[in-house]
Amino acid sequence: MPAPPLHSLFESNDHIAVIDGTREHSFFGIQLSARVLAGRLMRLNLQPGDRVAGLLPNSAQAVVAFLAAARAGHSYLPLNTGLKTPELETMFRKCRVQAVLCSAATASAMPDSGAEIIPVDEVLADTGANPPAAKEVDLDPDREFVCLSTSGSTGEPRIVARTAGAVDANARHVKAGLDISADDRFLSVVPFWHANGFSNCMLTPLFSGASIITLNRFLPRSMLEAILEHKPTVVVGSPFVFQALAQVIEPLSDLRHVRAWISSGAAIPEALDARLRELRIEVRQLYGSSETGTVSISSGAHTRMGNVGKPLDGVRVRIIDDDGREVPQGQPGHVQVSGAALYREYIGEPGEDASITGDGFYRMGDLGWQDLEGDLYLTGRSDALINVSGVKVDPLEVQQVLSSMPEVRQSLVFGAKDRNGLEMIKALLVAEGEISTEEVLRYCRDRLAEYKLPRTIEFVDEIPQDLMGKTPRSLLEN
């Protein structure tokens, strides 16, 4: 009889699970802490399947929080610790969050939503706490196991629900795709609230018995020191992370212990790729989404830009034209993905899901093509999401906040390239009377996480629009 999905997540042994600063935590220690925290959750008398949010930086506690929620039979929603109160309120309401696992320092900042606030560090510091007897974890493949936030194009964040079966499928795909074993050590600065950070940098290593090196803040020199000290075999980042690392890595640094450098979230610019190769770093591009899990990982060999590799075993990719017909290999179109790792639903969005085709393919929102060998190449987005160092921002969400300012008559938010070729958020505002940039930023800062704020705000007399009320992309690019 096959083992239930994800059973290996709950195994206990002396192997190192997490290196958090200077502390090493074994799988035994992590699982014991998770049982203690799960016991705390179980005393709340929540129902199986209730949702528990986690607001913790990348750390051993973040790993424990996730395992505890899973052990207690709940669905886990990792959230960005930088979210502001209105954003958290939206998330908690939409997901009907029943409990929040956070740090003692942030507990008082949680919105008053009725959810039970549990400071993880205080629970685990109680050395008198006895873990409940280990009970079998519900690993029904159809059980909702995790919820991940993503950006929609509707002005409000979306949350995808993924089953244990789907999460297991993704872990298996990535484990096989990267040939991960218990001998691997993952170092990633991708936040664990992000789909890639959660699924590929935390869950998949745990699933595979590998070790995770956590850094709760990204500073290039500190990350480089951690790479040289802890000798990870897999390093995961975004184009921005690699851009910054390239500025501090000495040309003769011995980094041969890293067998896989993985970048996700956006394409590595060509100039950065060339610079990294001079440093003997071949970056592999990982492609996926909150909805699909990981779709593909490139080989890293010098190939055409835009290459994101062949779909992982178990993942099906097709390219569709504007009329919904599959195109021959070599021709461009809209990328669609299917497989066992697909999400189940968007939480709080009843009715038909327009993102899924009638035959079960998810519309990625990306444009691309496949070559005769099956390698996938991405050529752009078909929607307007802004990609801020691998995190998608819905310009409509930012625009709605700006437009809610009484002093703003009209606003337009879009992505603009910075001097390194990476996308930043820019806003054009037509103001009623006098208003300053600082007033705008202060207003937005009360309502939006910092990464959603415009890097540049320009006050204009009018925002050019065509007859359809849209601002042509060509005008924005100029």
Place this chain on the structure above:
Amino acid sequence: MNAPDETRAAILQLMAERLRLEDKALEHLRANGRLDDVTAADSILIVELVLALEERFDIRFEPDDIDADLICDLDRLTAFVSAARPGS
């Protein structure tokens, strides 16, 4: 100009160059001392500035040194850089 003033002026110039601040924004920053009044201070900006400051002043930021307020508060940042500079 004394040393902290020189440091403050150098930091302002570095911010203006790296972040391409317009004259009005730079003027506000010079007068009010808050970077987050004129731009989003997300983690990307923080890292960009940290790298630039480390290179310009031959100093080193540790993760525990960093909070968003240190980077955004010009007075605090000037004090930090002044204390961390070699020979200080």
